[in-house]
Amino acid sequence: KDIDAPNIPKATPTLPDAQTVTEVEHYTDRLFRFRCTRPPSLRFRSGEFVMIGLMGDPDPETGKQKPLLRAYSIASPSWDDELEFYSIKVPDGALTSRLQHIVPGDEIILRPKPVGTLVHDALIPGKRIWFFATGTGIAPFASLLRDPQTYADYDEVILTHTCRELGELTYGAKLVEDIRKDELLAELIGEGFAGKLRYYPTTTREQSAKMGRITDLMRSGEVFTDLGVAPLCPESDRAMVCGNLAFNLEIKEMLEGYGLTEGANSKPAEYVVEKAFLD
Numbered sequence: 001k002d003i004d005a006p007n008i009p010k011a012t013p014t015l016p017d018a019q020t021v022t023e024v025e026h027y028t029d030r031l032f033r034f035r036c037t038r039p040p041s042l043r044f045r046s047g048e049f050v051m052i053g054l055m056g057d058p059d060p061e062t063g064k065q066k067p068l069l070r071a072y073s074i075a076s077p078s079w080d081d082e083l084e085f086y087s088i089k090v091p092d093g094a095l096t097s098r099l100q101h102i103v104p105g106d107e108i109i110l111r112p113k114p115v116g117t118l119v120h121d122a123l124i125p126g127k128r129i130w131f132f133a134t135g136t137g138i139a140p141f142a143s144l145l146r147d148p149q150t151y152a153d154y155d156e157v158i159l160t161h162t163c164r165e166l167g168e169l170t171y172g173a174k175l176v177e178d179i180r181k182d183e184l185l186a187e188l189i190g191e192g193f194a195g196k197l198r199y200y201p202t203t204t205r206e207q208s209a210k211m212g213r214i215t216d217l218m219r220s221g222e223v224f225t226d227l228g229v230a231p232l233c234p235e236s237d238r239a240m241v242c243g244n245l246a247f248n249l250e251i252k253e254m255l256e257g258y259g260l261t262e263g264a265n266s267k268p269a270e271y272v273v274e275k276a277f278l279d
């Protein structure tokens with residue numbers, strides 16, 4: 001019988017640009033983080049994104065499989081041996097409905113071509129930098145906040161993070177806690193670096209210490225009173241924005257209202273914007 005139905009393992013297709021998952025952590029039914037190996041040749045600037053994904057289902061007619069890729073901000077700093085990503089889980093999302101089930105040892109596809117606008121090179125020098133994030137939009141800032149250049153370039157670094165629920169703030173809260181204790185950053189920038197980092201988390205659909213959308217809290221002036229800083233101005237403030245589309249458009253208009261001009265890699269200015277990954 002064994003000879004009639006030999007147990008020959010199916011040939012597993014070798015993934016192009018394959019990297020191995022090393023760690024997975026789930027935060028809520030909508031959010032998770034994972035780490036994977038880093039291609040030795042991959043160099044990137046903090047805040048950039050790459051295309052990552054999995055092999056798609058076979059085409060019903062040809063049987064051929066194509067990679068299913070999406071843009072993901074690299075959440076780990078450029079000095080890290082591994083790469084970290086922070087992802088949403090969408091039940092019927094083409095990629096994340098499957099990606100959410102990865103476990104250590106699995107392979108993902110990673111195209112080693114980093115790009116993006118949320119980079120220090122796209123901003124002109126200033127005194128204070130604001131990182132405005134909603135939801136998974138915190139990912140590029142998780143990289144930038146662990147980059148010594150962020151503290152070397154600015155006197156003050158303010159991270160605002162607006163989420164629907166408290167559980168969605170866990171990743172950012174832990175990140176800030178870890179950074180404040182980071183010995184390497186303290187050694188590179190000086191013990192006082194932790195005092196430069198301000199964290200302003202808010203929720204919109206669950207009770208927390210600070211409720212409301214960051215845009216509304218800026219319009220009312222509450223955020224400036226809470227932090228004891230003046231409203232943004234083009235002389236001293238720089239901003240990076242990453243969140244859902246409606247948020248990006250609204251805050252962009254507000255930043256223009258404060259007199260800030262949008263920058264780019266080719267033409268650095270006072271603020272930059274990028275869309276957070278949504279499946």
Ligand code: A2P
Nearest residue numbers: 134135162163164204205213215244246247250
């Ligand atoms: P709200 O709950 O009031 O919609 P999402 O998970 O849908 O991407 O949203 C993440 C967070 O961004 C939520 O707290 C949401 O608030 C907030 N948000 C959505 N649109 C805007 C906007 N135009 N300006 C500011 N915050 C927004």
